[in-house]
Amino acid sequence: MESNKKYWKGLEELNKTPEFVELNKHEFAEPIPIEEVLSGTGLMGKTPRRNFLKTVGFGIGAVTLAACQKTPVHKSIPYLIKPEEVTPGVANYYVSSYDGQAILVKTREGRPIKIEGNPGDVLGQGGVSAQVQASVLDLYDTNRLKGPMQDGGDTAWSSLDSFVKAELAAIKASGKQIRLVTASINSPSTLGVIAAFAAQYPTAKHINYDAVSYTGIIQANQNSFGKAVVPHYRFDRADLIVGFGCDFLGSWLSSAEYTRQYASKRNEEAIESKKMSRHVHFESGMSLTGSNADVRIPVKISQQGLALVNLYNEISGTTLPGSKKLGNNVADNAITLVAKELLAAKGRALVVCGSNDVATQVLVNAINSLLGSYGTTIDLDNPSNKYKGNDADIIALVEEMKRGDVGAVMFLDANPVYDFYQSSAFADALKKVRLKVSFNQYNDETAAQCNIVAPNHNYLESWGDENVLEGYYTIIQPTINPVYDTRKAEQSLLIWSDNAVKDYYTFVRNTWNTSLLPKGGLAGQGGWETLLQNGFIKVADKPATPVAFNRDINGVAQTILSQGAKLAAGEGKLELQVYENNTIGNGKYANNPWLQELPEAISKVTWDNFVAISPKTAEDLKLEEGDLIKITANNYSTELPVLLQPGQAQGTISIAVGYGRTKAGKVGDMVGKNAYPFVSLTNGSFQGNAVASIEKLGGDKIILAQTQTHHSYEGRDVIRETTLQEYLKRGEDKESEKKETYDLWNDYDRPQYDWVMAIDLNACTGCGACVVACNAENNIPVVGRDEVRRRREMHWIRIDRYYSFDEKGKTVTEEKEINKLEDLDHVSVTYQPMLCQHCDHAPCETVCPVLATTHSSEGLNQMTYNRCVGTRYCANNCPYKVRRFNWFNYWNDSRFENYIQNDYTELVLNPDVTTRFRGVMEKCSMCVQRIQAGKLNAKLQKRPLVDGDIKVACQQTCPANAIIFGNKLDPNSQVSKALKSERTYYVLEELNVKPGIGYQTKVRNRLPTEA
Structure with a gap:
């Protein structure tokens, strides 16, 4: 199953640029002058130098006080265990909910420090x-508002309440409109509060507004x-998935x-049972989902609608008026093949599209109807409630405000002054409103335009509930007293509407007692x-x-077809697509440093957005990576650096939204830069497509903070890949026997435990959840843009992304073929989580020289930090390049003020893990603190440790179940069984270092007619 493809991490490695060759001669290269880093020069200019960590402001005093107070007035019940009081050194787990998912919140000494998924959660399990x-990090952000504000100054809640009630009474008497603008709300209790508020103020209307809209799907189904x-989509029931610009694994x-x-249709069980799903993806920009597809076809933005029309023609046996070929032979042939496969998989097929265009989604509905998908892979009877936004409503609001018809407007988890497609027009219209109220936790772009700010609690301080999926109800309960003088937004609405129930906890209890608990037989x-122990109820x-x-x-x-023709770029123009990534998303998470430093899955860029462009288009336009260009579309211009992106459709560019915030926090x-103004209102819905012109600007190239190409394996075998067809033939073509190896050392004794790991490359999608989970569990610091540019990120686990050429299965091996820029349009992508391999040798x-790194009797490669003197010999000698050197005390060194924070270290840090000072090596410990806790817990219960008692942080959070950890000496453990798979191999096994992590070969399920 060894692959003879050429794998490479970036274009510099592929082309062996002089800069890449020179930098990789040195383990600790210095690619950026130290003066530039210390001066704070970043992508868009200089940043202040004072207290790199401190002034970002993740505070300690108020949180410590909140944590030391008694538990919330209404007792929250921990998951499974019910301690009477907080016990120092012992963690409590509370059920709660975030974004509709049932979760567990780990608290220590009254402080939430870690989020885990609830094993019973219907969505993520x-x-x-x-x-x-x-x-969890947002709780400790001192950029949050500390209390209520009126006209830009602090005020008391009593004064604010009196003012708002008087204003609302006057507006009600005048007959003017009252509007409540929120992100989509599915909470039964919150919707009940809004209904009660509207009963008191009959002109009030609730507007669901989503920065990234799904109106196209909702209206198309109507x-x-x-x-x-x-709909509730069921990818686990689909044997064939066909996507069109739809990043369903990402955002x-x-x-x-x-x-x-x-992943459940592509794991070991699915492969061995010959039930592995097939996935074909058509898109313009390389997405996380497209990179995981078995077959990915790059098509222009203007051609995606035409591709769907042609697919409908092939499936229905008809020809719609105006139909024509795409003129892209690869795409045209793929559509013909896919149509045959879809018809063969009737009732087990699924076609999804990421467009927000109503007509396009109606056509997708027609295709799925022909395929018998409704009731099998698409559920309209138990729909998702996650997004409810109606673009027409927010457009109507702007017109109402312009006319002066609106007397009051309130914002909850909505920030249209930043993310509305015509934000300046929205801000201008807002000035004509008498009462403007923001419930947002930050003094964000919209709150800054309001005369009343009534800051909401963080969800970890709150009572509440969610109903993200029909029949699935989750509870939110507080895990700490309110850190600041904030108040639940729903409670403010109850007070302002003179509701008989003014306490939101009581309102939530009444909602559950009267209508929700009976649904669950409670x-x-x-x-x-x-409920407070389980976290949710699920109705059939x-x-x-x-x-x-x-x-x-x-x-x-x-x-x-008409819309596609308008998007087709003329001479000197490019087709522009804006997209949402899975790191900072729509901009809501822009002030979270863990997410800012999480590399974007494909580009591996941190701390910035950029213009993704295909290498061939860039050559035609005489652009190079790092060039600063001006992009103009929809009467808006901004400047961003170029990133050459293999797989990007020629003639197109892609830019991520969610950046360019001005009032997110430090x-x-x-x-x-903000890409929302590139969005347009087309046929009644917001669509992120445009025809753009670009202009190359002068000046030095911009060095993006990428984590991908810091190291090179020099062409050695680290990725193994095959096709399902080849894998199933493995019995006919036995692999040659392994060569004999010789050891310089005796094997270690393993009396009871041998902790190892198995990682399934077929399940891993490269989402990066494991990276953030590891950060939170192991107290890993954020280092900031400039340190990442200097190759100094501290992540203990990284997700390596490898490209390989893919010409319908043909391996490109000749140098002259490799250098063809056209080949870069059709690349395959493979992800590989890489962490310390805990080698036996x-x-x-x-x-x-100081025995700072040693081997345990349980198979772990250990670090003793107080022995380490920072020679870095170990990092030089590590073939996997997984050891991290602490160049600075990143937690509180004054040189790094704008990227990380000082004060929050004592709040969100895991007290079971040592915090490291500067000058020592760090690396994955296999969450040794969890191993010890699991053994101790079993001992206290007077029973042997069993498989599953211990889960490492990356394993526990992985929604794909790609990581398995356990005791190799237990033949019945999941990890032992996984490592016996015929797909298992060990990276750089030929070095005989005996790594403790086995990888399972990537398997792609090609179309049967492909080579």
Whole structure:
């Protein structure tokens, strides 16, 4: 199963540029002058030098006080255990919910320090995304508002309440409109509060507004089936998945849930049972989902609609008016092949599209109807409630404000002054409103335009609930007293509407007692306590009902083709697509340093957005990587650096939204540029496509903070890949026997435990959740943009992304072929989590002069930090390049003020893990603190340790279940069984270092007619 492909991490490695060759001669290269780093020169200019960590402001005093107070007034019940009081040194776990997922919150001494997935969660089944993992850090952000504000100054809640009630009464008497603008809300209790508020103020209207809109899907389902919903997609029931510009593993709808479903059809069990799903993806920019596809076809943005029209023609056996070939032979042939496969997989097929265009989504509905997908892979009867936004409503609000019809507008988890497509027009219209209220936790771009700011609690301080999926209800409970003088937004609404219930906890209890607990067969105080232990109730799914597609498809196709023609770029123009990545997302997480430093999955860029462009298009335009260019579209211009992206469709560019914040906080302010103004209102919905012109600007090239090409394996065998067809033939073509090896040392005794790991490359999607989980668990510092540029990131686990040429299975081996820029359009991508391999013959151990790194009797490569003197011999001798050197005391060195924080270290740090000072080596410890805790817990319970008692942080958070950890000496352990798979191999096994992590070969399921 060894691959003879050429794998490479970046274009500099592929082309062996002089800079790359020179830098990789040195283990600790200095690519950027120290003066530039210390001066704070970044992508967009200079940053202040004072207190790199301190002034970012993640505070300690208020949180310590909140943690030391008694537990919240209404007792929260920990998961499984119920301690009467906080016990020093013992963690408590509380159930809660974030973004609709049931989670566990780990607290120590009254402080939340870690988020885990609830194993019973219907969506992730214990796996969560990087954004959920990082959410605990937001609690300690001193950029949060400390209390209520009026007209830009501090005020008391009583004064604010009196003022707002008087204003609302006057507005009610005048007959003017009241508008409540929120991110999509699915909480039964919150919706009940809003309904009660509207009953008191009849002119009030609730507007769901999503920065990244899904109106196209909702309205298309209304038009097609009379159901204005986002369906519940079931990727775990699909044998064939065809995507069109839809990043369902990255940022689309419910990524953790879809990752779990997707991986369940591509893991060891699916492969061995010959039930592995097939995935074909058409897109313009390389996405996380496209990179995981079995077959990925780059197509222009303007051609995606035409590709869907042609697919409909092939499946239906008809020809819609105006149809024509794409003129892209690879794409045209793929559509013909895919149509045959979809028809063969009727009832087990799924076509998804990321477009927010209503007509396009109607056509997708027509295709899925022909394939019998409704009731099998698409569920309209148990829909998702995650996104409810209606673009028409927010557009109407702007017009109402312009006319002076709106007397009051309130914002909850919504920031349209930043992320509305015409933000300046929104801000201008907002000035005509008498009462402007923000419930946002930060004085963000929208809150700064409001005369009243009533800051909301962080979710870890709150009571609440969520209903993200029909029939699935999760509870939110506080894990700490409010850190600042904030108040739950729902409680403010209750007070302002003179509701008989003014305490939101009581309102939540009433909602559950009267309508939700009975759904789960629970009642009374006992039922409430059971809920607080389990975290959720799940009602049986409604049975699927027949749906009939009832739209005239000819008119829909004409609309799609017309829009595609408008997007086709003329001479000197490019087709622009804006997208949401899975790190800082829509901008909500811009002030979270864990997410800012999490490398974007494909580009591996941190701390910035950029313009992704294909190498061939860049050559035609005489652009090089790092060139600063001016992009103009939709009457908006901004400047960003160029990144050459293999797999990007020629003639197109891609830019991530969520950057360019001006009032996010000291971490997120002025990081990157705002791409939301490139969005346009087309046919009633917001669409992130445009025709753009670009202009190359002068000056030095911009060095993006990338983590990918810091090291080179010099062409050695680290990735193994095969096709399902070849793998299933393995019995006919036995691999040659392994060569005999010789050891210089005796094997270590393993009396009871041998801790090892198995990583399935077929399940890993490269999402990066494990990286953030490791940061939180092991107290790993953030180092900031300039230190990343100097190759000094501290992550203990990294996700290596490898490109390989893919010409329908043909291996490109000749140098003249490799250098063809056209080949870079069709690359395959493979992800490989890389961490300390805990080698039995560890090369780092033999060269350490002070025995700072040694081997344990349980198979772990250990670090003794107070012995380490920083020789770095171990890092030089490590073939995997997984050891990190602490160049500075990143937690509180004054030179790094703008990227990390000082004060939060004592708040979110895991007290079970040593914090490292400067000048020592760090690396993965296999969460040895969890191993010790698991053994101790089993001892206290007077039982042997069993498989599954211990889960390392990366394993526990992985929504794909790609990582398995356990005791190799237990033949019945999951890891022992996984390592016996015929797909298992060890990276650089030929060096005979005997790594303790086995990888399972990547398997792609090609179309049967492909070579």
